[in-house]
Amino acid sequence: CSESFLEIQPEQSVATETAVTDVKTLQTALNGVYSKLQQNGYYGRTAYVIPELMADNLFLSLRNTGRYLDYNNFVVREQDSYADDLWNAGYEVIINASRAIQGGEQLSLAGDQLAEANQMVGEAYALRALALFDLTRFFGQSYNFTADASHPGVPAIASIGDDPISPARNTVKQDYDLIISDLSKALSLMNKQTAQGTFSINSAKALLSRVYLYTEQNELAAQYATEVIESGRYSLLDAASYSSLWADDFSQEVLFEIVYSVVDNEGSNSLGHFFALAGYADALATESLYALYEESDSRKTAILRTAKQGAESNALVINKFPEGALETDNIKIIRLAELYLNRAEAYAKTSQEALALADLNLLAQMRDPQAEVISLQGEALLDRILEERRKELAFEGHRLFDLSRNKRGVTIDQGDAVIQAAYPNDRFILPIPLNELNANPNINDQNPGY
Amino acid sequence: SPQALLSYNDQVNAAPSTTGRSVTLSSLLQQVEGEFGVSFLYKDKIGTAAVLTDDSQMEGRSLGEVLKGIHSTNPQVVFKRIKDNFYTVKVEESPAAMSSPTLMRSTSSRAIATVKAAREVSGEVRTADGETLPGVSLMIKGTTKGTVTDLDGRFSLSVPEGPVTLVVSFVGYKKKEIALSADQRQVAIVMDNDVQSLDEVVVVAYGEQTRASFTGSAVDVNMDKVQGAPRASFQESLQGNIAGVQSAAPSGQPGYAPNIRIRGVGSINASSDPLYVIDGIPVVAGNISQIATSSNTIAGLNPNDIASMTVLKDASATSIYGSRGANGVILITTKQGKSGKTKFDVSMQRGTSQVLLDDRNRPLTTPELAELLVESRVNTGESQQLAEEYIYSRIDENINTNWFDVITRDGTYQQYYISASGGNEKTNFYSSIGYYDQQAPVIGIDYEKLNGKVNVRHSATDKLTLDLGLAANTQLLHTNSEAGSANNPIRSMFREVPWEPVYNEDGSYNTDILLTYNPVGLVNENIRETKLYNALGNVGVKYDILNDFSFETKASLDFNLADEFQYDNPYFGEGRNDGGRGRAYTNMVVNWNVTNLLKYRWIMDDKNTINFTLGQEAQKISANSVFAYASNYGAPGLTTLANASVKRDASSEKTASSITSYFLSANYSYTDRYYLNVTGRRDGSSRFGSSVRYANFGSVGLGWNIHKEAFMESSWVDELKLRASYGINGNQGIGDFESRGLYNTGNDYNGSPGYAYSQQSNPFLTWEKNKPMNIGLDFRIVKSISGTIEYYNRVTSDLLLNVPISGTNGITSYMANIGEMQNRGWELSLSSVNIDQPEGLFWSTDLNLTTNKNEILQLNNDEQIIEGQYIRREGGDYYSFYMPGYAGVDAANGDALWFTDASETETTNDYKLADPYEQGSALPKFFAGLTNNFAYKNFNLSFLFYLNYGNKVYDYWGRYLASDGSAELNDRGNMSRKIYDRRWQEPGDVTDVPKMVWGNTQSGSSAQHSTRFLYDGTYIRLRDITLSYNLPSAVLSKLKISNAKIYLRGNNVWTWVKDKNLESDPEVGIAGMTDLRIPTSRQYLLGIDFSF
Incomplete structure (x- = not known):
């Protein structure tokens, strides 16, 4: 037999080294990065559910499928598969983004093609920042946990070589420095102001605003929020049209959402299936959250009080994913409302209370025309901003972080029972997955408490 | 006597030596028989043919040279070796030979003339396999009269x-006495194999060999x-019948692929399955299905078409x-026809089956x-009263569904051949056709198979043989999902509340219930169908270039197709939210x-012989799959994708x-006492990088037939052979x-194509190497006990x-050539004829026993690999369970307790504080099969006990059945009977089942893997029992059939755990893990086999 008899090429794969060779393949590689966000171990479910379940917005129905039960019960262990999946999914985004960046930066292009490639490389930077930000906040304590943020964060990947790596953990400070530098790089490369289903200049700025809020660089948080708000490309929906925010794709209020179509079939593992009454309706809204909404608050329509068959006769079912078990709801990552809340919080923390109240009241009035005008000060104002943030961003994966980064204790509401977890708390963050500890000799220490 | 119709050395004494230059063939052959102790079989008419010879022909020459000499002086005389020391002789049609018919006719008439007072008996x-036997000696008892079969x-x-x-x-068969009544003229005689003997021919790689000359370890399957x-x-029938072969059923699904492990688990991530070679063709084996969790392409082969099966081990x-x-x-090797009258074999079976489940597990x-x-x-x-009110107000006490009865049924079975x-x-x-049909004892599960087979062998000339084989079969399976899937009826059977x-x-x-996955509804309204088609065709040519030099070529095509369809109805279950799915x-x-072989037999002298096989082989396996998915069905009953409005996904993959290979094998023998076998092979595989694509393999084997040595003469040892190979x-x-x-x-993302990093490159990835060492001793003593011991x-x-x-890295593993693993152990096979009375009671016993110790010798940087409930570490075995140790229940408060660590000195009631540690292995320390066979007159009773000893079984889903109250009123919250029988109820109760607690988190959480669910897997099973009755020959001759057997057979009739x-x-399969699969069942069947 000739040598060619043994030369067989794969038909469903391409060699790593030829993955990015032109603008077209760069786009294909970049799409791969976005697709990694869709996994149910990441934004497809886990990143939305855990921070709400481990706090006071969600709890598991007494008739549940067992998903996230340990989070509900606040007894997560280092073998936990959701933590494992989240870790791996985060790094899949980081590695694929890094490979797209490296491939894209090696192309020699000019003119329109260069601009197109720059936009894509910029998006890859933004995606890498988003994933590193998520990993840092899930697996490391909040930025202000130590005075200089010198407590352990997660490993960061700057470049890709030929051999497998085993990086050590960065400090949280190093992680945030890299997140901010990636986002800055993204801003310098991108040229799309807005985009549907992908990163744009404005959505990168919005993420930067959130990142600065987490690092307590409040002026910068406010500055980037302002840039987005004043870009004029987005507007808040009023109470009458609030429901379209969830019913429609690419609403005027959303800066970045992950697109799910009928072919991205996560099936019964999707977020919609997890929440919908026609699906599992595993997690329900807490009464304490529901009670916060006035009857006239349009956001109250995002929760339906109904009976769940064979379980709670009076269940609060989440209605932010109206397609539900059809599994085709796009998942919102950044909305304009968050930027008002970011800015209000940043103003409040920098003693610009009037500006803070203006943003707060604007949002509250938009959602509920009958809302009373808020005029609080000091700690009470911050509390009220965080409460509005809870009401606005409920079930969207913010609650645990909003509490812990403000050094607040967390009420883990389990429906029947309640666990009060005081700040600081080892268990506000996830364990480094046991598989990672086993495979990576440079990560020696588990997060305390696991 | 020379007057016999056929000549055979049992019947003839050595004739005086011939001095003339022209003699009859029969006298020449008698001379050779006397000299070399060989036997010739030939038709009488050629015995009288004149052949040329000379006195020096036999002096100082080997048998091969003598035969060659006879052939070269008399080209019309052709020898063919049937087995060791046994040849057939033909004389090619030539004018010289044509003169004999006259002579023959006169011989016949003379024979008739001398026996006119007697009657003629023919038969x-x-x-026992139904093969006709030539050369069998038949003597009339008490006389010297007799004959041999043609x-x-x-x-x-x-x-x-x-x-x-x-x-x-007949050599190799038990001597038999047949009583003929006064008027009997017809008789059909069946010869039973003698106890396994070194004279047997075994099918080995690329050919066959006598057991005496074989240096390797191979077992012929009965x-x-x-x-x-x-x-x-x-x-599936290998279990318990062969030393060194572990066959474990992972599922009771009919048509599943059993886990077959020959001498242990040989690999960690690469395959541990043996290679299957059918008629010289390495075939595709195992599961090629997407829907069926276990299907088996070679289950399509009809066991009745198999002539012989050999398991090669070393x-x-x-x-x-x-x-x-x-x-x-x-x-x-599949069956070949025999020249002679066309023979028909028929087999019919019908049976029934039930799921095996002890009452304690209902x-x-x-x-x-x-x-x-x-x-x-x-x-x-809570008070008793309030608790009762709470529960009974939420359930319907009047309903008491026995989900076991709902899910199971009486299975049926039928087979025709x-x-x-x-x-x-x-x-x-x-040629044959076969039909097999089994309705499993679980609703919705069935299996059907239809197969056909044709083998044709044609001798175009004396030198050229053509072989043609064609087998086609189809299997139809209806299967279920396994494990935790909501579609799994077995899960519902144990978990759904009554x-x-x-x-x-x-x-x-x-x-x-069950998130709408009503198991009966799913079976009735959904489709889950797997059709497997297989066609195996081969063409072979063998050309005898010279007497000892032949060329063989063989080309084959093995075609496998899985055609599957799954439909989920729009009303409930998986398809409920999108209008049904297909x-x-x-x-x-x-x-x-393609295989090409050159075989050469070099007979150096009468003591030294070498057989060479030089070969070349090329194989290519390609796979091509297509998938389509649509939803939103319009009309009930119309389930094809054409009826669905939303086309959701489609893809194809290739x-x-x-592999390309060259190989050489040489078998050297010195007299019939010493044997040396050397093989070498060079393989190239497309799966590895070009720099490491090729590798060399080889072996050396030695055999010593000790019983042939002078010092062993006249001992009670009939056969003794020592073998070693590496x-x-x-x-x-x-x-x-x-x-x-x-x-x-x-x-993909948002309708645009996407790809992502998926695999780390390793250009130096190459073959996994396996180095087996084998020492074996074959023996037969006091005529009736034989066996093999091997290490x-x-x-x-x-x-x-x-x-x-x-x-x-963006991925969590990559493949590398790292590590070492060892499997070692003993194998013992014993066969004994305990009682053998002619026309009376016969009793034989076969025993085989295998020990295996698997040990991981080396892993990547000594790192242990923890995979689910297993740990792989250096010094440990491959299937070592790893989990916290369960320490029972605190008698004071009913809390579950776990050991804090491997020292098992301290316990804790906080599961988080319990460290996992090693808990024993899923691999048995030994397994054994014991078969007893009794025959009396026309009755035969045989039964096989299978023993599996010293392994652990982990009940992976036991955590859900032992929810200890944590499942509350969840409709999938039924608990096991053990929980009910043994739970802690009041202080002082000493038990291993904790107290029931509503919303329990102390115990009963599904995350709490521990030895609470790990069991000793030792069991003994009466796996096979058959009672058969052979119809007497008087009835047979009336019915005009040659033999007939009626039998009752039972499978898994009795089990001791x-x-x-x-x-x-x-x-539960090799990994020792239950996975809510179709349970094993007990089967009974009634069958009839007959030939005509």
């Missing part, structure tokens, strides 16, 4: 008036034990298969489960193979691999492109290991 002699196994003999007894004998079994595949036997021989080889009833839940609330401090075989001297054929009905009052399905899959696997073979059983750095397509030690190095890497806490059947 046929066959083996080439078609037929004879005719004139006997004196009155009853007579025939003494029938086909009696495989044929007629009600099992879909021949592999280097000497398998190294010639090079890169594919590491896990042993199973060689299968699901709880409504009052029982309610009692547990009430108690769980009382244990949280008919074959026709025959031929003439030039051409023979074998107060939920199957149907609502209006007769509709109760879909308010999915269609096809997967085509085409395997072609993959391929190829060698290297390989394993390439990984994915087709594992060595490459890859981006995988299919990561083996196989070391696998350069393991193809999925090395876990940090998730920060050591660990009475085990909540499932102990037979």
